[in-house]
Amino acid sequence: MSRRTLLTFLAIVVIAVAPLILLRNSDTEFGGADGQAADEVSRIDPDHEPWFSPIWSPPGGETESLLFALQAALGAGVIGYVFGAIRTKHRLTMTGSSTAAGPDGAERVTPSTTG
Template sequence: MFKRYRNTWIVVAVILLAVLPLALVNGEFGGADGQAEEIIATVDPAYEPWFSSLLSPPGETESMLFALQAALGAGFIGYVIGLFRGKASRNKS
């Protein structure tokens, strides 16, 4: 029975892995930048940053750009692995 519906079970597992953490965790997801800023403010209250960003996108856009960067990196790594596996199987024949 499992072999017949294997793809269905995989899709259900992926959906559960994506939804359950969002449903079970309460609170804000803060980044390391915000935590570092708080620690710096407690250590040296007179500290002034020496650089400020030219462009400050809203949080949703920043998250989307981060996700896009991760997707492009994963796609590149997958392409390279597939390329090497294809070359290896072609040399084996």
């Protein structure tokens, strides 16, 4: 992992975790902004009623989190597969163009041709 990748990764973690630490003494539950917007609609127009309901909604929070986890897992699975495939292809191309590197990218002992 390059230095820049590592620093970028650390920055991502810090930005995501910082709010939890900074706001640990407030009693916020970090509710969804989409839900807050829906509440705001009810404030602007107290008579507002959705005219259509979802054809199916998860029965509860547990099933909903299951489906969200599944969505992330499927996405991450495909990304992992593609990245693995790209890396393997890259490595094989490197090996093909130069006999100096083995399949693991390490130096390969070239068989002697002088016999």
